[in-house]
Amino acid sequence: MALTVAKYDGILIVADQAECDVTTATLELLSEGRKLADKLHTRLDIVVFGLERSKQYQLHTYGADCVYNFAEEIFNDRCESQYIDALAAFLTKSNPEIVLFIATYFFKSISAGVASKLGTGLTADCTGLDVDFSERLLYQTRPAFGGNLLATVVCPDKRPQMATVRPHIFPIAEPDSKREGKTEDIKTAFWRKPQVHLMERMVRTQGEDELDKYQTLISIGRGVDYKKCIGGIEELAALLKAGICCSRAVVDAGFLPRHQQIGLTGSAVKCRIYIALGISGALQHLVGIRAVETVIAINQDPQAPIFGIAGYGMVSEIEKALPCLIQEVKQYKLINNYKK
Amino acid sequence: MKIVVCMKIVPRLVDASGDWENNRNFRDKVDSVINPADLFALRVALDLKDHYAGSEVIVISMGVETKASLLTETLALGADRAIILSDKRFSGADTLATAYILKCAIEYIDNVDLIICGMQSSDGETGQVGPGLASMLDIPFVTNADRVDGLTEHYLQVGNICDYCYTIVKIELPGLLAISNYTKQIKLPALGDVIRAHQKKIEVLNADDILADPERCGIHGSPTMVKKIDYVKHCTGGFIYNKDVAGDAKRLINDLSVRYSEILFD
Numbered sequence: 011m012a013l014t015v016a017k018y019d020g021i022l023i024v025a026d027q028a029e030c031d032v033t034t035a036t037l038e039l040l041s042e043g044r045k046l047a048d049k050l051h052t053r054l055d056i057v058v059f060g061l062e063r064s065k066q067y068q069l070h071t072y073g074a075d076c077v078y079n080f081a082e083e084i085f086n087d088r089c090e091s092q093y094i095d096a097l098a099a100f101l102t103k104s105n106p107e108i109v110l111f112i113a114t115y116f117f118k119s120i121s122a123g124v125a126s127k128l129g130t131g132l133t134a135d136c137t138g139l140d141v142d143f144s145e146r147l148l149y150q151t152r153p154a155f156g157g158n159l160l161a162t163v164v165c166p167d168k169r170p171q172m173a174t175v176r177p178h179i180f181p182i183a184e185p186d187s188k189r190e191g192k193t194e195d196i197k198t199a200f201w202r203k204p205q206v207h208l209m210e211r212m213v214r215t216q217g218e219d220e221l222d223k224y225q226t227l228i229s230i231g232r233g234v235d236y237k238k239c240i241g242g243i244e245e246l247a248a249l250l251k252a253g254i255c256c257s258r259a260v261v262d263a264g265f266l267p268r269h270q271q272i273g274l275t276g277s278a279v280k281c282r283i284y285i286a287l288g289i290s291g292a293l294q295h296l297v298g299i300r301a302v303e304t305v306i307a308i309n310q311d312p313q314a315p316i317f318g319i320a321g322y323g324m325v326s327e328i329e330k331a332l333p334c335l336i337q338e339v340k341q342y343k344l345i346n347n348y349k350k
Numbered sequence: 351m352k353i354v355v356c357m358k359i360v361p362r363l364v365d366a367s368g369d370w371e372n373n374r375n376f377r378d379k380v381d382s383v384i385n386p387a388d389l390f391a392l393r394v395a396l397d398l399k400d401h402y403a404g405s406e407v408i409v410i411s412m413g414v415e416t417k418a419s420l421l422t423e424t425l426a427l428g429a430d431r432a433i434i435l436s437d438k439r440f441s442g443a444d445t446l447a448t449a450y451i452l453k454c455a456i457e458y459i460d461n462v463d464l465i466i467c468g469m470q471s472s473d474g475e476t477g478q479v480g481p482g483l484a485s486m487l488d489i490p491f492v493t494n495a496d497r498v499d500g501l502t503e504h505y506l507q508v509g510n511i512c513d514y515c516y517t518i519v520k521i522e523l524p525g526l527l528a529i530s531n532y533t534k535q536i537k538l539p540a541l542g543d544v545i546r547a548h549q550k551k552i553e554v555l556n557a558d559d560i561l562a563d564p565e566r567c568g569i570h571g572s573p574t575m576v577k578k579i580d581y582v583k584h585c586t587g588g589f590i591y592n593k594d595v596a597g598d599a600k601r602l603i604n605d606l607s608v609r610y611s612e613i614l615f616d
Contacts, residue, residue: 122478123485131573134476160580168573205490205522262386268531325592334599
């Protein structure tokens with residue numbers, strides 16, 4: 011397949027925005043994108059959607075050369091097909107060699123739609139990125155196949171090379187106030203009528219933000235007999251003032267909703283203590299708990315990889331461990347209160 | 351209403367064995383199941399069928415023919431037809447090529463009003479095929495839907511879990527939904543339905559049947575390839591207790607009280 015790679019140049023980041031500003035994940039990706047652009051001796055641009063001018067300037071300090079602003083009102087509604095049409099048209103004109111998105115629900119859908127329109131490759135949920143200068147290739151690394159291995163994916167014959175990148179993976183660089191760049195408003199020539207209509211918007215009462223409130227989380231995995239154990243888990247959670255979350259298997263089984271899922275396709279948390287019950291510790295799951303201070307693992311399989319990252323562990327069936335832990339915590343609290 | 355449910359047959363336990371140079375894992379050799387999220391998708395389709403008389407539910411799945419019998423379960427649950435898209439030329443497909451093959455199948459079925467997918471497969475975990483497919487068909491989509499409320503002739507009302515909020519939206523038909531989590535569980539089929547399902551045939555279609563361009567299928571139609579595989583080495587950890595449960599629990603709580611008393615026990 012003949013490909014005129016020379017036609018394509020530059021790295022483009024698509025910003026994720028919430029509450030009228032870019033998210034921290036956007037700054038993380040900008041920081042990493044800058045490094046990749048420098049390695050490729052090319053430019054780093056960013057697409058934003060109706061972002062205030064002063065906030066656009068701030069993006070230069072994190073490494074963006076040009077800020078393209080899609081200013082039209084239609085982008086306020088977060089209507090997927092409008093974003094896909096606008097981005098596909100923009101990419102066809104601007105020809106970047108690499109396009110990076112943040113792996114939010116929204117941009118995972120948008121990126122898949124854009125890749126499909128352009129007939130190019132897309133790698134989901136990357137946890138590592140690198141580039142090869144001579145081949146102009148983007149190395150996209152993601153956990154695969156149960157998290158037992160890391161796959162590095164390339165897209166050799168099609169452009170742009172596209173990936174979604176997990177939040178909370180890359181550090182945010184120190185802003186450089188001397189760095190300058192251009193800003194440009196983009197007008198979209200053609201609009202189709204929206205085909206998905208917003209009826210009602212609710213602030214989520216429970217969700218990822220909810221999990222962020224807790225210093226301690228108790229996480230339920232495949233190795234837990236949910237129906238038998240949930241009573242004990244709730245009791246322990248109440249004693250420790252902990253939140254409850256889970257691995258994907260528990261969501262797939264229909265026991266808990268998706269927003270309580272931790273891991274590659276769920277949330278990433280940064281609590282201080284993470285009590286993993288019956289969680290084997292596949293890399294897919296571990297991606298979500300990188301920022302946790304201490305992992306406490308309870309699992310009946312002493313070979314489970316979760317013990318490899320756990321600060322404390324107990325080899326036991328969950329059903330047997332729970333009543334013992336509850337009793338010990340109650341007893342400790344009793345003695346402690348008595349001392350006071 | 352004609353509803354197509356896209357389903358994937360996945361390994362029961364995902365492992366790392368595979369022929370990586372050719373972008374494949376050994377699907378035909380492992381114990382397989384229907385992707386859990388796709389069962390939610392099927393349940394949504396069957397609920398809609400219950401409410402709207404004259405609806406037809408057609409299950410399609412790209413995969414090896416030897417696993418076709420797994421789709422019998424979908425017929426027992428109430429699907430009207432089950433089609434397996436099987437062709438050596440489909441092998442090695444990434445998400446783009448998969449979306450293309452499903453698009454050809456949907457165009458072959460013709461006059462489809464609604465396509466429902468699971469949000470993601472339990473093995474690939476990309477979540478890209480649904481929105482990719484919708485864009486190829488140039489129809490609207492909602493990913494991460496968890497509720498399907500009302501249907502009028504041209505609209506379907508759905509609940510959509512977004513990144514920073516929850517929305518209720520109306521999607522015009524024809525359209526595509528990717529179901530993340532559906533409150534209703536799939537029921538077990540009645541014995542009579544199982545017996546009847548086994549009398550039905552699973553249809554098998556290849557690239558020529560669905561007028562798919564072989565150049566856009568399988569490994570040829572897949573822009574992405576696996577360059578390198580690294581096995582993950584797990585480091586050794588901290589204090590692991592493996593004696594008797596009661597004693598271990600005591601030691602664990604004691605350890606934690608030293609370091610984390612104010613967080614855990616105050």
